[in-house]
Amino acid sequence: MTSPLSTSNDLSRRGNLTPLLPQEATAMHESKPVKPIVSFQDVTKSYGNFTVLDHLNLDVAPGEKVAIIGPSGSGKSTLLRVLMTLEGIDDGLIRVEDDLLTHMPNRNGVLVPANDRHIRRVRGKIGMVFQSFNLFPHMTALQNVIEAPVQVLGMKRAEACERAADLLELVGLGSKLGHYPSQLSGGQQQRVAIARALAMRPKVMLFDEVTSALDPELCGEVLNVIRKLGAEHNLTMLMVTHQMGFAREFADRVCFFYKGQIHEQGTPAQIFEHPQQERTCAFLSAVKEAN
């Protein structure tokens, strides 16, 4: 019942839910230790009395595709949001590559809350796609995609347009450059949103329930784009999703989130076929019922 990579012994031995080190999770592929590209160390966040992230520890390897599943209110989206600095954390540290995200060393080497310039420098390595797309309604698809490179990276407009056209071609919208968001379907808008995020050349892409707001028949086109991205580029991806089938087939690692902590994690095969924890089983069977 327990495979060589058994997680349950590790987890119970460690008592608390410190996660698998990246090499354990991807032992099938690599054998030398890899430096994580994103690292959560003991991150805690509360809203008043409600703790939404509870001493969270998570290391993500470069190029790894992590799917995060779990019941609503468990803190999955918050994990992405604090990484994207949309919200602050109360305790703990977040690292992106070698840099601390939320803190920085001052002149004496003591860690202080990071200033705006530091945050923006580190944040530039991360991109995010939202559940409600959040495209800029007063700009066309092309303008949406070139806006940030031109305004933030200082790219020349012509060059940005060329790149944007390529990116929109990549997501299958090469013919819709001049369309406004209101003229596009939900699936098309989400694909533009993906192209827009990619235009900033992030090292890590965050997908926050990107198909939850779409009609079922439109999910496929978005998931196909994500698949393509995963296959052709070495992007690190963190995905909060309810699409179990997709997570199973696409992710390198699946984390089951419960009450602000990673309750259980492992390869898709481990989580979906041999879940160890009771809550994980309950969640997965409830999901199966719904489908």
Place this chain on the structure above:
Amino acid sequence: MPISLLNPDGQVLTMGELLPLLIQGAWVTLQVTFFGSLLAIVVAIPAALGRMSPWRALSWFSIAYIEVFRGTSLLVQLFWLFFVLPLPPFNLELSPYSVAIVGLGLHIGAYGAEVMRGAISSVAKGQYEAATALNFSGYKRFRRIILPQALLAAIAPGTNLLIELLKNTSLVSLITLSDLSFRARQLDQATFQTLEIFSLALVMYFVLAQAINLGMRSVERRLARGRMRGGLS
């Protein structure tokens, strides 16, 4: 059937002759409306931002400006600028034209600040998040993403304010500026053709108000390009 009393000179002007004289006044009215509204917009946006700012000193200052200029009468403000400033201790003499533009601009700007505050608040939170995710600085985010959307939302209430401004320009006649109201009064005192003159003046204001309505509607169409469902791109 013009009901007019011949003035002592026995001069009666026809509608055709009254009109050009009134148009001169209307031209001044238009100028004051235009520059007054420019000042109002320039003042309204920082005042709205100041009002919403987390810095207490800034928000209190903005609230004070907004409440004082909304809470006191426009005529009081115009008279204050016109009568009080030239005397000690301020010793600042402004022409009636400047007083008109500054007074009207600051007055309507205070109302405009509240309109902008509502408009900026109406921009979806997701827009802020998308801009943050794309690493925009606060300034760029406001100028390129939030403000354009806020301006579109501000057009409907803004049009009403603009028409209020137009009507309020009539008060500058009381600080001796030769706008449409001043000319009308002047002509009336010269010819006593009260009915024609003031009727004509009222109609001219009405026409100007409708022109503003039409103008703003076309501005709205331009700003909202592509936003309407199934609209033209």
Place this chain on the structure above:
Amino acid sequence: MTLFDWTYAWQILPDLLRASLNTMGITLIGFLIAIVLGLFLAIGRRSRRSWLSWPIAGVIEFIRSTPLLIQVYFLYYVLPNFGVSMTAMQVGIIGIGVHYACYIAEVYRGGLDAVPRAQWEAVTALNIAPYSAYRNIILPQALRPILPPLGNYLVAMLKDTPVLSAITVVEIMQQAKNIGSENFRYLEPITMVGLFFLALSIALAYLVRRLELRLELR
């Protein structure tokens, strides 16, 4: 020379207060005219007889889109030609009352439109006469949500009373100008008038907000 001459200010206070009574009186009576006339205008505008509703709509729109000052000039200088003689104060009150009646008519219209259609149909089905219908059924429902906007127009009207100084009505602004020109010192009188309006409009605005809260709690 000091910035603000307090003795002077104290001296002129009684005159200003006396004139402020005029200001408040004009506002109150003008407001009464406006809310009564406005109701009739609103009902007329909503009438299904287009020979009634269209002209009324035109008049409302015209008066709302043109300056109060010209309307008041119009009444003050034209009415005598028709044999009507009134004091400046009377003309002023009527002028400001009619002007705001047109704004308030639109507020009433919104309130009446908001009364559910079912109520109108019930009234017809029960064969209630129009006067009783409005008085007992329709108006009580229409009026509650529009009380705050009415309060706002009361404040606006107060702040518009100085316009009447143009036709020699002695309200507080005119009094201040007279005092100022007599003494060659305008700072104190005009500032005090400004404070008067500011204080009243803040107090009224506060009352309107309290009223809003009370209505919502019901």
